[in-house]
Amino acid sequence: MGYEKVGYARTSTLDQTAGLAAQERELCAAGCERVFVEQVSSVDLTAREKLEEAIAYVREGDTLVVTKLDRLARSVAHLLELLDRINAKGASLLILDMGIDTGTPTGKLMLTMLGGVAEFERAIMLERQREGIAKAKAEGKYKGRKPTARAKASEVLDLHKTGKGATEIAEEVGIGRASVYRILRDAESA
Template identity: 75%
Template sequence: MLVGYARTSTLDQKAGLEGQERDLLGAGCERLFIEQVSSVDVAAREELAEALTFIRAGDTLVVTKLDRLARSVAHLLEVLDTLTGKGAALRILNMGVDTSTPTGKLMLTVLGGVAEFEREIMLERQREGIAKAKAAGKYKGRRATARAKAGDIVKLHREGVGGTEIAKRLGIGRASVYRILDEVKKEEDAA
């Protein structure tokens, strides 16, 4: 059975998701797993986990592009190991790679390495650009959104609202809520 997996990073990429779905159905996929989540947030990629659980011996997981599946060579090899352990294969449509063959496995590993190398080079250039901008006094970094809402965080906490709900209401991370509450508690204890 051909099992398709499609992913986009944001809800704004509806056309990209529709294109992937069209290509996967065109390739003959009988079952599709589709999600809109960042590749970095592996824990949130529930559909990928479900697809890997669903796959049986003789099946092939099909994706349109490598970057829709894995965030790094290590993650790619982990997915590939899971598939191989189940007696399944991986096919990447835009590369013409099929891991049911030894050549396909080799090509996938090499192409994954090149993709990761390109990403590292891009991140290095980004870091250099930020350092240059900081040296020139032009880079301020990301605005500290949670710190700007410290008063609201403390107020809601004193009203008995829990950390998760505070984060949700204010549009910030739970860790930021707890960090600010901890800092406020330390200041109060020191006073």
């Protein structure tokens, strides 16, 4: 039994199908015998069924192939979690546009270094953000994020009085359903 290259392609539902087709072509050109494809946002990790199927499918010696890193993981922590799962199966990860293959010592080193750099950059960015907020607060310029949903409370309550449901209200007003429920709950307890 030979080793297999298994492809994974993803676009968000907002992307065009042309992007998905391009990924599939690249994966097939890279020698993938089977390609798992889905259109789902990277932030909705619960809906990434095909990624789960792809990881479940790979066997020892196989390689999971993606065209770009952002097609696979949404953060360094998520990437490392996926990489641990792939490694635990005795498989490796190949990222085509970066030329990184974790089946090689150099590939493992490069991915670990890139992950570390990304994590470091994020920590520096968050530190600068905290410093900027502290400075703005000290100068009396920082007010925090404007509460968008609560600003629309009267509109939500008016629509609710007409008999519309929370989902319909949320879509019409442009806020989340949870915010609609919170506004209604607050109005009832007032």
